[in-house]
Amino acid sequence: MRRCSWVLFALITSVVSSAHGQAAPYDVVIANGRVMDPETNLDAVRFIGIRAGKIAAISATPLNGKTTIDAKGLVVAPGFIDLHAHGQDDENYRVFALDGVTTALEREVGTADVPGFYASREGKALINYGASSSHVRARMVVMRDPSQGLLPTGPGGHQVATDAQIAEIDRLIDAGLAAGGLGVGMGLQYTPAASKYEVLEAFRVAAKYHAPVFVHVRGFAAQDPGSSVESFMEVIAAAAISGAPLHIVHLNSMSLASTPKTLAIVKDARAHGLDVTTEAYPYIAGMTEIGSALLDQYADGPDSNFSKIMLVSTGERLTRATFTAARKSGGMVILFLNTPEMEAMAITSPLTMIASDGSLHNGKGHPRTAGTEARTLSHYVRETKQLTLMDALRKMTLMPAQRLEKLAPVFLNKGRIKVGADADITVFDPATVKDRSTYQQPALSSVGFRYVLVNGVPVVMNGVIKDNTFPGKGQKATH
Numbered sequence: 209m210r211r212c213s214w215v216l217f218a219l220i221t222s223v224v225s226s227a228h229g230q231a232a233p234y235d236v237v238i239a240n241g242r243v244m245d246p247e248t249n250l251d252a253v254r255f256i257g258i259r260a261g262k263i264a265a266i267s268a269t270p271l272n273g274k275t276t277i278d279a280k281g282l283v284v285a286p287g288f289i290d291l292h293a294h295g296q297d298d299e300n301y302r303v304f305a306l307d308g309v310t311t312a313l314e315r316e317v318g319t320a321d322v323p324g325f326y327a328s329r330e331g332k333a334l335i336n337y338g339a340s341s342s343h344v345r346a347r348m349v350v351m352r353d354p355s356q357g358l359l360p361t362g363p364g365g366h367q368v369a370t371d372a373q374i375a376e377i378d379r380l381i382d383a384g385l386a387a388g389g390l391g392v393g394m395g396l397q398y399t400p401a402a403s404k405y406e407v408l409e410a411f412r413v414a415a416k417y418h419a420p421v422f423v424h425v426r427g428f429a430a431q432d433p434g435s436s437v438e439s440f441m442e443v444i445a446a447a448a449i450s451g452a453p454l455h456i457v458h459l460n461s462m463s464l465a466s467t468p469k470t471l472a473i474v475k476d477a478r479a480h481g482l483d484v485t486t487e488a489y490p491y492i493a494g495m496t497e498i499g500s501a502l503l504d505q506y507a508d509g510p511d512s513n514f515s516k517i518m519l520v521s522t523g524e525r526l527t528r529a530t531f532t533a534a535r536k537s538g539g540m541v542i543l544f545l546n547t548p549e550m551e552a553m554a555i556t557s558p559l560t561m562i563a564s565d566g567s568l569h570n571g572k573g574h575p576r577t578a579g580t581e582a583r584t585l586s587h588y589v590r591e592t593k594q595l596t597l598m599d600a601l602r603k604m605t606l607m608p609a610q611r612l613e614k615l616a617p618v619f620l621n622k623g624r625i626k627v628g629a630d631a632d633i634t635v636f637d638p639a640t641v642k643d644r645s646t647y648q649q650p651a652l653s654s655v656g657f658r659y660v661l662v663n664g665v666p667v668v669m670n671g672v673i674k675d676n677t678f679p680g681k682g683q684k685a686t687h
């Protein structure tokens with residue numbers, strides 16, 4: 209048979225066989241799982257075919273894959289997106305992945321060196337990553353703050369900026385946004401000397417790029433000045449005047465007993481057309497640097513206040529004397545300031561996304577880093593039924609993606625199970641998913657996340673991290 213007729217014959221047979229459903233096998237097939245997609249409310253058993261890092265098929269009938277993951281009895285959800293992840297190294301990416309997170313973003317503080325942040329992680333990251341352009345860090349640069357930590361301890365937090373210094377801070381923020389930074393990071397409680405005018409000017413830079421400003425607001429006192437209500441109103445005013453989208457971080461820890469009031473403020477601002485979003489983490493305690501401005505007035509309070517503070521390095525509760533000493537030597541502290549009732553109100557509100565505020569360092573830190581997603585699914589969904597599974601997933605996937613997709617269209621393909629989406633997928637057992645991390649053992653990873661895929665590559669298989677696997681990509685804004 210002449211050569212050309214062979215070619216023709218081969219062509220016909222492949223067309224015939226593909227017509228009969230024998231297409232080239234997918235790279236990976238996730239079979240028989242309960243697929244849940246918050247955007248379409250799909251909640252049914254399906255087969256997912258993955259090719260070249262993307263979801264290529266969602267089928268009610270079996271698909272042929274080079275690798276097949278049996279997800280029978282498991283939930284197959286979009287990969288979780290954590291908008292508030294300070295931990296941006298391998299130690300943190302591993303516990304995030306074991307908690308179902310496929311994209312971890314440093315939004316609140318961000319970085320003063322956007323190109324450097326992305327370049328230093330390229331090809332070396334287990335999960336997707338990203339950072340905002342930082343007001344806090346730009347201020348530390350311009351004011352020459354001596355702090356070696358993430359947050360200012362000197363003029364970066366406590367010195368009022370001249371108009372020329374404000375212009376220099378804004379020039380740095382602008383450069384970070386132009387380089388693809390995912391919004392502006394702002395921590396007003398850590399930079400108390402930042403005037404209302406300085407804040408507004410930074411919002412105006414963000415507005416130029418339609419970039420959200422991610423803000424740790426100025427205070428969480430019950431009464432003015434420095435109250436939660438006053439602090440929320442400050443940034444909402446800046447958003448309204450500048451036109452910049454606004455995301456208020458950890459509403460829970462910045463509201464405490466005022467949670468009903470701050471939720472109502474966000475709700476009303478949205479009802480009147482302002483682009484304001486917010487988030488929460490499911491723990492009554494927060495964590496911060498003991499040398500930071502957040503604790504400046506703490507020593508003015510009664511002795512009873514000090515036992516609410518735990519020193520991360522030793523696990524001890526502080527006294528006035530040990531607090532004063534630790535303020536000088538530095539380090540992380542955990543503040544037990546909120547109540548389970550207010551935590552639950554923040555987590556179950558339809559306004560809040562789930563975001564961990566997580567960071568571990570050599571196994572030390574806050575249990576929220578390793579356990580935020582699993583605690584939401586185990587405590588709030590399974591054990592107390594305060595949230596439906598679909599609503600919880602929406603807070604961990606679609607809502608964070610929607611928060612960023614205008615600025616960074618890459619997020620149009622995240623937070624969803626749809627054909628064409630990035631194959632960032634989290635497969636877990638809703639009956640056994642559980643956080644294990646505690647304030648004493650914060651690095652204990654969650655259980656129940658059986659398979660986690662990043663850009664179509666499994667990074668967790670049978671609940672175990674796959675070593676030497678770095679499919680994570682830097683997520684940037686495009687202008």
Ligand SMILES: [Zn+2]
Pocket residue numbers: 316395424457458565
């Ligand atoms: Zn914060």
